[in-house]
Amino acid sequence: MSTATLEADAPAPEIEAPKPFTVTFIIRRFDPDTDAEARWQDFDVEMYATDRILDALHKIKWEQDGSLTFRRSCAHGVCGSDAMRINGRNRLACKTLIKDLDITKPIYIEAIKGLPLEKDLIVDMEPFFQSFREVQPFLQSATAPEPGKERVQSVAQRAIFDDTTKCILCAACTSSCPVFWTDGQYFGPAAIVNAHRFIFDSRDDQAKVRLDILNDQEGVWRCRTTFNCTEACPRGIEVTKAIAEVKQAVMRGRA
Amino acid sequence: MSPSAIHEETSVVDGVHYHQYDIVIVGAGGAGMRAAIEAGPGAKTAVISKLYPTRSHTGAAQGGMAAALANVEEDSWEWHTFDTVKGGDYLVDQDAAEILAKEAIDAVIDLENMGLPFNRTPEGKIDQRRFGGHTRDHGKAPVRRACYAADRTGHMILQTLYQNCVKHGIEFYNEYYALDLVMTEVDGVDKPSGVVAYDLATGELHVFQAKAVIFATGGFGKIYKTTSNAHTLTGDGVGIIWRKGLPLEDMEFFQFHPTGLAGLGILLTEGARGEGAILRNASGERFMERYAPTIKDLAPRDIVARCMVKEVAEGRGAGPHKDYVYLDCTHLGAEVLETKLPDITEFARTYLGVDPVYEPVPVMPTAHYAMGGIPTNNDAEVLSDNDTVVPGLYAAGECACVSVHGSNRLGTNSLLDINVFGKRAGRNAVEYVKTVDFTPLPENPASFVTGLLDTMRGSNGTERVAALRKELQDEMDKGAQVFRTDETLAHVTNVIAGLRERYRNVAVQDKGKRFNTDLLEAIELGFLLDLAEVVVFSARNRKESRGGHMREDYPDRDDANYMQHTMAYLTGDAHSSHAEDHIKLDWKPVRVTRYQPMERKY
Amino acid sequence: MTTIEAPRTPARSAGRNGNLEKWAWIYMRVSGVVLVVLIFGHLWVNLMVGEGVHAIDFGFVGGKWADPFWKVWDVLMLWLALIHGGNGMRTVVNDYTKPGRAQKILKGAIFAAVVILIVLGTLVVFTFDPCPAGSPADLLPSFCPAA
Amino acid sequence: MPDSTAGTLQTPDAPAKQRPGGTLYRGNEGMWSWVLHRITGVAIFFFLLVHILDTSLVRVSPEAYNAVIGTYQTPIMGLGEVALVGAIVFHAFNGLRIILVDFWSWATRHQKLLFWIVVGLWVVTMLGFTPRHLMNVFGH
Ligand SMILES: Cc1cc2nc3c(=O)[nH]c(=O)nc-3n(C[C@H](O)[C@H](O)[C@H](O)COP(=O)(O)OP(=O)(O)OC[C@H]3O[C@@H](n4cnc5c(N)ncnc54)[C@H](O)[C@@H]3O)c2cc1C
Ligand code: HEM
Numbered sequence A: 001m002s003t004a005t006l007e008a009d010a011p012a013p014e015i016e017a018p019k020p021f022t023v024t025f026i027i028r029r030f031d032p033d034t035d036a037e038a039r040w041q042d043f044d045v046e047m048y049a050t051d052r053i054l055d056a057l058h059k060i061k062w063e064q065d066g067s068l069t070f071r072r073s074c075a076h077g078v079c080g081s082d083a084m085r086i087n088g089r090n091r092l093a094c095k096t097l098i099k100d101l102d103i104t105k106p107i108y109i110e111a112i113k114g115l116p117l118e119k120d121l122i123v124d125m126e127p128f129f130q131s132f133r134e135v136q137p138f139l140q141s142a143t144a145p146e147p148g149k150e151r152v153q154s155v156a157q158r159a160i161f162d163d164t165t166k167c168i169l170c171a172a173c174t175s176s177c178p179v180f181w182t183d184g185q186y187f188g189p190a191a192i193v194n195a196h197r198f199i200f201d202s203r204d205d206q207a208k209v210r211l212d213i214l215n216d217q218e219g220v221w222r223c224r225t226t227f228n229c230t231e232a233c234p235r236g237i238e239v240t241k242a243i244a245e246v247k248q249a250v251m252r253g254r255a
Numbered sequence B: 001m002s003p004s005a006i007h008e009e010t011s012v013v014d015g016v017h018y019h020q021y022d023i024v025i026v027g028a029g030g031a032g033m034r035a036a037i038e039a040g041p042g043a044k045t046a047v048i049s050k051l052y053p054t055r056s057h058t059g060a061a062q063g064g065m066a067a068a069l070a071n072v073e074e075d076s077w078e079w080h081t082f083d084t085v086k087g088g089d090y091l092v093d094q095d096a097a098e099i100l101a102k103e104a105i106d107a108v109i110d111l112e113n114m115g116l117p118f119n120r121t122p123e124g125k126i127d128q129r130r131f132g133g134h135t136r137d138h139g140k141a142p143v144r145r146a147c148y149a150a151d152r153t154g155h156m157i158l159q160t161l162y163q164n165c166v167k168h169g170i171e172f173y174n175e176y177y178a179l180d181l182v183m184t185e186v187d188g189v190d191k192p193s194g195v196v197a198y199d200l201a202t203g204e205l206h207v208f209q210a211k212a213v214i215f216a217t218g219g220f221g222k223i224y225k226t227t228s229n230a231h232t233l234t235g236d237g238v239g240i241i242w243r244k245g246l247p248l249e250d251m252e253f254f255q256f257h258p259t260g261l262a263g264l265g266i267l268l269t270e271g272a273r274g275e276g277a278i279l280r281n282a283s284g285e286r287f288m289e290r291y292a293p294t295i296k297d298l299a300p301r302d303i304v305a306r307c308m309v310k311e312v313a314e315g316r317g318a319g320p321h322k323d324y325v326y327l328d329c330t331h332l333g334a335e336v337l338e339t340k341l342p343d344i345t346e347f348a349r350t351y352l353g354v355d356p357v358y359e360p361v362p363v364m365p366t367a368h369y370a371m372g373g374i375p376t377n378n379d380a381e382v383l384s385d386n387d388t389v390v391p392g393l394y395a396a397g398e399c400a401c402v403s404v405h406g407s408n409r410l411g412t413n414s415l416l417d418i419n420v421f422g423k424r425a426g427r428n429a430v431e432y433v434k435t436v437d438f439t440p441l442p443e444n445p446a447s448f449v450t451g452l453l454d455t456m457r458g459s460n461g462t463e464r465v466a467a468l469r470k471e472l473q474d475e476m477d478k479g480a481q482v483f484r485t486d487e488t489l490a491h492v493t494n495v496i497a498g499l500r501e502r503y504r505n506v507a508v509q510d511k512g513k514r515f516n517t518d519l520l521e522a523i524e525l526g527f528l529l530d531l532a533e534v535v536v537f538s539a540r541n542r543k544e545s546r547g548g549h550m551r552e553d554y555p556d557r558d559d560a561n562y563m564q565h566t567m568a569y570l571t572g573d574a575h576s577s578h579a580e581d582h583i584k585l586d587w588k589p590v591r592v593t594r595y596q597p598m599e600r601k602y
Numbered sequence C: 001m002t003t004i005e006a007p008r009t010p011a012r013s014a015g016r017n018g019n020l021e022k023w024a025w026i027y028m029r030v031s032g033v034v035l036v037v038l039i040f041g042h043l044w045v046n047l048m049v050g051e052g053v054h055a056i057d058f059g060f061v062g063g064k065w066a067d068p069f070w071k072v073w074d075v076l077m078l079w080l081a082l083i084h085g086g087n088g089m090r091t092v093v094n095d096y097t098k099p100g101r102a103q104k105i106l107k108g109a110i111f112a113a114v115v116i117l118i119v120l121g122t123l124v125v126f127t128f129d130p131c132p133a134g135s136p137a138d139l140l141p142s143f144c145p146a147a
Numbered sequence D: 001m002p003d004s005t006a007g008t009l010q011t012p013d014a015p016a017k018q019r020p021g022g023t024l025y026r027g028n029e030g031m032w033s034w035v036l037h038r039i040t041g042v043a044i045f046f047f048l049l050v051h052i053l054d055t056s057l058v059r060v061s062p063e064a065y066n067a068v069i070g071t072y073q074t075p076i077m078g079l080g081e082v083a084l085v086g087a088i089v090f091h092a093f094n095g096l097r098i099i100l101v102d103f104w105s106w107a108t109r110h111q112k113l114l115f116w117i118v119v120g121l122w123v124v125t126m127l128g129f130t131p132r133h134l135m136n137v138f139g140h
């Protein structure tokens, strides 16, 4: 048995291997050192149906143009690095498969909208994280639990905010929001989602503070229920519903 | 209240920025941030991370974090210690394992109190599930020990830790790549005096002078092709330590997780089997019954991974190429999958187009976890040999080797490791910095990095980074994966030597300053080559099979000769392409307290 | 360094305006529901009944406003719709302009228009004389003594 | 322009398409309904300003009022009125949809369906109104 060189003695494939096909990508490039304005550039790449957009970007970077710049890490949709606009919609490049796109036409790829463009597909995320930090996204409780014990929380209480704990801070939602594009000051859906996660956590008792923060001119009322955020969220969070729940809570004055 | 983006800076000299902090933490994953939460309130602390903290790969961890809370059934930290020792095939330092198991309970409670939304029992306590290798009463039956939050435990840990860093106003330097550790000799002792980092956004260098430095840079799974690790897990931290002439421990032990999505390596948590999923071969047989009659599919990872590869090698693999087996979750029902394993259910649907509710999922082992790394003692202090501490230098998390995992880490013990030893690193660093002054920086502390970057950027070489990296990864998968022989390892050694030769001639296309990820990929490849070399070199030297290291030419464990840790040192000609010119191996005894090595049967 | 597509508003506005946004939001919804009734009623009576738009003239209006019911209806509609629309316009201005002089001027203009028209409209409805002296009789509502 | 002495213009490096502004975001029902809601709202507001002013002419004299109102009865204005009513009806129905979406979680989940119901109701309403109104306008 020579398992270490497994591939060598694998039986000859009887079924035909899938054939790659050429896909055209039109990518919005911007090099801060040389460009005054962003420009579109085409790339032809050999792809398989099950490849992801991230694979295409890698192929371009690794085989054609090393200067193509984008963020990525986990490659399976859990780290939130690679939100970008693919054919006009916010998606994670690592979660968008070629087979789910119409490849008879070129695929347009560009950076997310509403945050300052830094280079190619990279935007400055600082304003985004700033809004996140401003909603006090951490547990605050006046009472200490029994030493060495967990706080008790029922399955039902835990379920109320389960959806919003899934957020990976990818900014796909916030940068898909028409209100955010026109006014970068709006807290944005991601910050509200993360506030929701604590407002409705039975162990937290500073909901009031966060509700006050979000009752701001740039807070929840700015949302015009356009649902772009919900449709963009790669984690399937019902963002607009969460925002609606926070609105109700602000009106009630408590979670 | 906000941890400001405006950082304090002492000066700019020759375009290099200088900062001063008591403690500098390199890495903002679970280990780094757990250390920061400990360090921040007690000392002036900065965290340097090449990724935004929430992008760290701790967030990918799924299944759970072990602690003998005994919330759902009888359990004790002693049993947990035993499982850890046995799981690591007795190469575990048992005093460290004891600390891990004992402090696990506080570690979980800490996280819960910080806000982590664990799944709950009907009484509202933290729920627990089964996991591979965790047993009651020294191996009698599987026990529910893994605390979890659906199948995104790591995500919740990472988020919770980041949230608490925000709460404590920890200063982060995000998208700063640490590229060098600055050491200064004081009274004949080499001590860390700072860290040199490259600011991705501007291309400028920053020197962080520090009294204490904590490394928490995570693993290096990218030396393999099929891996559950992120693209960014290139082992920079471990590589920096190595290049400084400090030793690395147990590098031959790399864990292959049984259930990666076939062909992709994306992980499907062991928690799936914890909830009752079953591995089947092409004929539908539950083959683990043959190999581990007591705990079957919940045997430790090294064993399950080997059995899977064996099934395939013996022709019982499934699929058109008979090159994978199935993870069968269909009997769990949609309810369990959607509520307890939602993410992996979605991964299978998205990436393979397979719906686990109705069909078994094709899986094969995937490179997952580095048991080895920077040697530390139980206080997370880095060692410069078997027992000499480097004052002020700490390491925690996957980049470190305490060693609590021995030759094979048990599932859920790593999330535990990062919390227990991350906390210890932070706490001990605070105590340490109270007792010392800043160590002076040498003149031009950034000169090494400046040289490195200039050479890379200025190179008019012809070799492509991606091509070299691909060859390395392909060959590592073939020759240094689940099964190894002297022959395959020798082959990989030669390949690496060739690649190191070609690496000198590597091209960087992007000559720009800002967000030059092309340049960084080239530098990361350098670390990958260094580490792969040590892995293979150490693996060739260990002529036995133990835990994650399975030598087909030496299929048995050999306690007489190899019941000790490998210590690898960089000596001689560091720039030579040949491993034997610059790697020296040594041994370090295993600390045994209560459990004498026994045959490992499940 | 060039960056493009920067957010329109550089710094989060310091002052908070209490519960204004909340009440504005609630008002939009409450007034919206009432306006549906008022406006649909208005359109129905004016455009659908009888000869529709051709029936509208001074006499028609006079005839309506002789009835206090229609007076209240129309004044209510006037107030609700102007404030609703004015607040909606404020939102639009907030979205597309950054704080500063231009924004102030636009908001001031909206506010002025809303106030002036509410005052004007209300006065018109309540001081309206359906049978102004000296007007041609055929233009007046049928109940006028002159008609 | 670079001088092209050889008469053969060099193909510029510039990519095939120049659309520096980025593509239009491809939102769905939610986004487009909002765009329409906003456009109709603003349009109605401006109409309302004019409408109040012209109605105020009743305070000036019956002649003045009738002169202005007469223009409302021309065919061109008749078509304009159809557009106006169309805008109001859409804004009204969609406004109700927004309110439902805000307050009722079922509606939040089914906003797309509700949007198509709004469109349906709008079509029905306009089918009822338009022929009748145009008959009134053109029938004279
Ligand atoms: C898919 C997957 C599932 C897992 N599931 C489980 C599980 O269920 N239970 C369990 O116990 N364990 C699990 N593990 C293992 C465990 O998650 C990891 O070992 C652990 O999270 C490592 O944490 P860390 O803090 O050491 O490193 P990471 O979280 O990887 O963080 C590394 C940090 O270092 C930074 N860094 C790296 N290089 C540099 C540099 N040069 N300069 C500056 N910063 C740098 C990075 O930015 C990052 O912030 C899993 C692992 C994977 C891959
Ligand atoms: C017929 C009944 C009406 C209903 C049910 C209604 C409902 C609404 C609602 C609910 C909103 C808030 C939208 C949001 O917050 O996203 C709104 C906005 C608006 N409405 Fe109305 N409205 C009506 C009539 C009017 C009238 C008569 C005007 C004009 C004077 C008007 C002008 C506006 C404007 C300008 C906006 C702001 C649009 C925006 O922010 O995008 N509406 N309407």
Ligand code: SF4
Pocket (backbone or CB within 6 Å): A080, A166, A167, A168, A169, A170, A171, A172, A173, A174, A189, A190, A193, A232, A233, A234, A235, A236, A237, A239
């Ligand atoms: S809510 Fe969804 S889209 Fe928004 S940041 Fe979180 S994960 Fe991304």
Ligand code: F3S
Pocket (backbone or CB within 6 Å): A173, A176, A177, A178, A179, A180, A188, A189, A222, A223, A224, A225, A226, A227, A228, A229, A230, A239, A240, A243
């Ligand atoms: S896209 Fe924006 S408008 Fe509201 S529903 Fe989402 S936040």
Ligand code: FES
Pocket (backbone or CB within 6 Å): A071, A072, A073, A074, A075, A076, A077, A078, A079, A080, A081, A082, A083, A092, A093, A094, A095
């Ligand atoms: S690379 Fe992590 S989400 Fe896409």
